[in-house]
Amino acid sequence: MEKINILIVDDRPENIIALEALLQRDDVNIISTTNPNEALRLSWEMDIAIALVDVQMPEMDGFELVEILKSNPRTKDILVIFVTAISKETKYAVKGLNTGAVDYLYKPLDPFVTSAKVDSFIQFIRNQREIKQKNIQLENYQKELIKAKEEAEQGKRAKENFLANMSHEIRTPINGIIGLSNLLETTSLTEDQKEMVKLLEISSTSLLGVINDILDLSKIEAGKFKINRSQTDIANVCNSVVNLLRIKAKEKKLELNTVLSPELPKYILADSLRLNQILMNLIGNAIKFTNDGSVTLKVEILNTKGNNIQVKFTVSDTGIGIAPQNLEKIFETFEQADEHTTAQFGGTGLGLSIVKNLAKLKGGQLEVSSEENKGSEFCFTNWYEVVKEVKEIEKPAKGILRPFNNIKILVAEDNPINKFLIVKILKDWNIETEVVENGKDAIDKLVDNDYNLILMDTFMPVMNGLEAIKLIREGYAPGKERVPVITFSAAVMESDKKVAIEAGANDVISKPFDLEILHEKITKYTATY
Template identity: 80%
Template sequence: MTKNDPMEKINILIVDDRPENIIALEALLDREDVNIISTTLPNEALRLSWEMDISIALVDVQMPEMDGFELVEILKSNPRTKDILIIFVTAISTETKYAVKGLNTGAVDYLYKPLNPFVTSAKVDSFIQFVRNQRDIKKKNEELQAYQKKLIQAKEEAEQGKRIKENFLANMSHEIRTPINGIIGIANLLNSTSLTEEQKEMVNLLEISSNSLLGVINDILDLSKIEAGKFKINRAETDLLKNCNAVVNLLKIHAKEKSLELLTDYDQNIPTLVMADSLRLNQILMNLIGNAIKFTQHGQVALKVEVIDKKGNNVQVKFSVSDTGIGIAKENIEKIFETFEQADEQTTIKFGGTGLGLSIVKNLAKLKGGILEVFSEENKGSTFCFTNWYEVLSNDAQEKPAGQTKLLPFENVSILVAEDNPINAFLIKKILKDWNISFDLVENGREALEQLKEKDYDLVLMDTFMPVMNGLDAIKLIRDGYVSGKEQIPVITFSAAVLEDDKRTAINAGANDVISKPFELDVLHRKITLYAAKN
């Protein structure tokens, strides 16, 4: 048996200088669940208490050499024996002063000679039960402490795993998005040159492939942010129908390639402007319509947008994406919303994909406070519906400029660019030249600091990850006055890492703004306009 086994015998020590008294007590206390140890010598009692796990001690008060009070005082002063339950056994006067002295010494009770066998047995029984309860509590506390240690260890391991995952995602994002940025940027530059029709077609295919790969990376990162609880919904003034048309126009090419009709049906009661997170709404519609096109071989895909309810200044809008595709078996409908899952293996083999799209749609719908529904019949088609409430800002029709705004050149703007990737450097140089911006290019943070000593600039464009000295370290040194007089120069970082923590780290290091790679030309133009004008 272990020490804390509830069936373990309880050790009871009897200390009395008269052997006949010991024999009498042993006879009264004899039972299977106790182990009786006895001695007529107080010093021997101290040794036994040290060596054995004594739970209860019945101590005679009057003994030669050392009386019971002195013995108990020694026991109570020692950490190893202080928890022994002491019961004094005495034949002296039952006056209150003696009882008080014994209890003050550390005793829990008194037995008076001649002993009443029933009282003695009952008292010892109650203290044995008390000891067992204490041992149970101690055992439970030890188990709780062990569980607590395991929980702390599991929490630390989970946090370490989370840090490793986030670091991996950040590194993966940077390593993959950096070359994609170069590919997309050069494809854009190629499109602005004189090309044959065949060359234009190849460049378009290059853009489609790059954007497809970028979409997969973004999906993985979005799922990571949702799981980490770092995904935020940012509502702003939004034109719902403009958003829908942008998504449809983007996906029309893919539908046309498959000879599918991509139809739209818009309710006339859709308000012009509402408060919505347009980026996440686009993401939901892109995934739903993109999936519908992917899994439809013949027929059509349709987007229907309708107002289904109205309360005060709020409308409930339902976005329905229907197709005439392969449909989904009833038993697989829940499965398609799981991460990295598709309806079945044959679907993956035939149509490809990561199985991330619908998982992200489900999570986004939940975060936006909306409802996601699916109605499907195998081999006949599917309808996915996203329903959400929106605050109405305006119902008035607005005149909207058609086409993309031309990005005008700058006047008297000088920029320092720190970028080590040759493709990205080529791309940035070409863009800045087209915008009539004078610039100098360096390959790391250390060179950027030295160049700032030599020349004045309106703005610094700084890559985050570079050899010798990374961008963040260089920014900190600039802000700390490493280059006298340049402490307040505006700095925009380029980063292929898109996690919120990475952006926050750049801002905390002293960056004024962060542009994620691959970047939109109008975003870069707008930020240069903003920060170069401030300086």
């Protein structure tokens, strides 16, 4: 235990000896002096906690000594107890307390009272110092927390920047591959060539799916993932997923069954896209890990409360199953049941992690039961509101994309494949096209030429698309501040789209883009400018 320093100041040595005898104990150091000036020096140099000061002394009385101590920041916190033989009148006590003393001891000293008072002040000092130490620790913890928070935020920003860049760098070439394969399909091909183009489409779509899975997880972790509920045909969602995956099941000679309860309503309020994603992952996973037998999707109503129903989606298979110790592990990001599973079946280990996060976001429950070499059963349960007043959903008719008349578009794109792809599409639509490779060239072209629309890639060398748009809106090309600009972006975060709109873009098209969406937006913006 740390010893407490007690200073005794008295001009009479015999009084000091008497006090030392009363205060002698193992947890204190007693320092004494008969000289007030010496007392000031000791207080300055040593960590004095308590000072017992005689009031009447030559040269400098106790009141004057305490005033000096209290006026100095280094000694102001010393607890002063006056020791006096003068009158106990109130005026003297008040004067001492006003000076800064905390108590009085009167001569002749009562040993019990003296010891008790000093004990209480020693305990007070210890408590004060403990609180001070705790406050210092708390401040240090606070600083560490602030530092950790800043590092976490910096790491989060770095991760988001990495994902945005990765999204752009990977999705851009995928956009080129998908676009070129679509163009190839419209040309004269042999049967072998058609088969190769089909395989090219499947491979690129599969790669795009992995990238989308990673980005979905990132958006969930960042809290930027939204659930959008709308009128949903529950049976149609289930049948569509099963039909999409039926080819994979047939390739493995598996039975793919659907069992839908006849009590299911026609429409519910649900996020059909995310429900589709959950079922695609669960059924796709079941097919992947099943070599013989069947995969079954069963949908039933567990409970009803008013206008709400609790629906249970069960995906069961006769596959390899999962060992009990690996049941929790399969839901972790980039994890599979074991190394043997990864080596034999491949995959990223993202599917079930996404399903778990989506189920949680939708307010549902995800459960799994499995037995090795016999199969697994995944159950997703959630409450849905039944839609009674059905709104007819208009489906846009897919027709021939009509050519345009007297339309001139400036394309700013640095990727050669995407540049070729966009120009080919626009020319097929009878659109006059000029192409530049960066934002600086785009705004310089705009100064000297008139365009009905600008298609601007977001990421480009020299000057990126967003910088170029800002300069256009600020009047870099006088009189053309309002020219419509649509950005092409391979980034899919909502924040990226928001930034583009804030920079002055009229709209954003994500890569890879849909030809009908591009045609629709060109029609919209060229008609209003």
